[in-house]
Amino acid sequence: MIKKILATFVFLLIAVPAFADVNVITAYPYIKDIAERIGKDKIKVTSLASGNWDPHFIIPKPSLIAKARKADLLIINGGQLEIGWLPQIIRQSNNPNIQSGNKGLLDLSNYVKMMEVPTSVSRSQGDVHPNGNPHFVLDPYNVPKLSKAISEKLSIMDSANSNFYKNNNIAFTKEWMLKLKGWSNKMKPFSGTKVFEYHRLYDYFLARFHLVYDGALEPLPGIPPTAKHLEDLINIAKKDNVKFILQDVYHPKEASKFISEKTGVKVIVMPQDVNAVVEAKDIFSLFDNLVNKITG
Numbered sequence: 404m405i406k407k408i409l410a411t412f413v414f415l416l417i418a419v420p421a422f423a424d425v426n427v428i429t430a431y432p433y434i435k436d437i438a439e440r441i442g443k444d445k446i447k448v449t450s451l452a453s454g455n456w457d458p459h460f461i462i463p464k465p466s467l468i469a470k471a472r473k474a475d476l477l478i479i480n481g482g483q484l485e486i487g488w489l490p491q492i493i494r495q496s497n498n499p500n501i502q503s504g505n506k507g508l509l510d511l512s513n514y515v516k517m518m519e520v521p522t523s524v525s526r527s528q529g530d531v532h533p534n535g536n537p538h539f540v541l542d543p544y545n546v547p548k549l550s551k552a553i554s555e556k557l558s559i560m561d562s563a564n565s566n567f568y569k570n571n572n573i574a575f576t577k578e579w580m581l582k583l584k585g586w587s588n589k590m591k592p593f594s595g596t597k598v599f600e601y602h603r604l605y606d607y608f609l610a611r612f613h614l615v616y617d618g619a620l621e622p623l624p625g626i627p628p629t630a631k632h633l634e635d636l637i638n639i640a641k642k643d644n645v646k647f648i649l650q651d652v653y654h655p656k657e658a659s660k661f662i663s664e665k666t667g668v669k670v671i672v673m674p675q676d677v678n679a680v681v682e683a684k685d686i687f688s689l690f691d692n693l694v695n696k697i698t699g
């Protein structure tokens with residue numbers, strides 16, 4: 404009888420979930436996808452931004468502030484990518500958990516090495532990349548660093564499930580490294596290929612697979628192209644045998660088309676985040692899509 408009661412008690416312990424899931428808010432969909440792979444049913448995740456929005460300029464609508472109000476944990480890209488919109492949301496949320504310096508704020512830029520970090524405060528990197536290029540998630544080697552940071556943070560927030568988070572991260576990293584091998588093999592023949600970008604979103608991706616950045620349609624990050632700048636790019640494209648213009652989904656496409664018409668350089672519309680294009684429905688298919696767009 405005692406055994407039976409004990410068995411029932413143990414069953415109840417297992418069957419009844421923990422009193423509350425960790426309520427996680429992420430700045431961008433790619434962070435949401437990684438967090439869900441680590442936290443699974445132990446966390447509830449909402450992304451503030453949508454994947455097809457300009458990640459630098461998001462309107463801090465009341466609905467976003469309401470989401471931030473209830474968060475136990477806010478995970479941001481960092482590196483100043485959210486500087487134009489997120490501070491206002493954090494402030495207005497009045498949520499002590501996620502204020503700067505508190506336990507419920509995780510800044511992923513602390514776990515990677517940033518490219519194009521200016522040596523002086525000369526604004527030489529333009530208005531939107533003052534501390535360097537914040538689009539580091541597009542180096543697939545950075546993704547396991549981010550998933551590890553998320554796993555460690557969740558373990559602190561919810562220590563009862565720390566082994567669960569740790570093991571999920573190990574499994575995810577293993578699967579990721581396997582996929583990475585495939586992407587590297589597919590990209591190998593494109594080593595040395597010269598490309599333009601509209602905005603410098605893909606620098607980490609290019610560097611990882613040894614493609615060569617040969618110019619951006621924006622003269623400086625965040626500054627729209629001028630007619631003179633486009634003429635210069637047309638000359639560079641002809642001289643250097645530029646192969647592709649990497650166009651994102653949210654900037655106007657006219658300038659890319661104009662260069663393409665004058666030079667024959669192919670325009671490729673590339674995602675920069677999960678859900679930027681329909682095919683990029685998670686972090687794996689985001690990279691599948693980036694690689695497929697280049698390799699055809």
Ligand SMILES: [Zn+2]
Nearest residue numbers: 531532603624
């Ligand atoms: Zn940018």
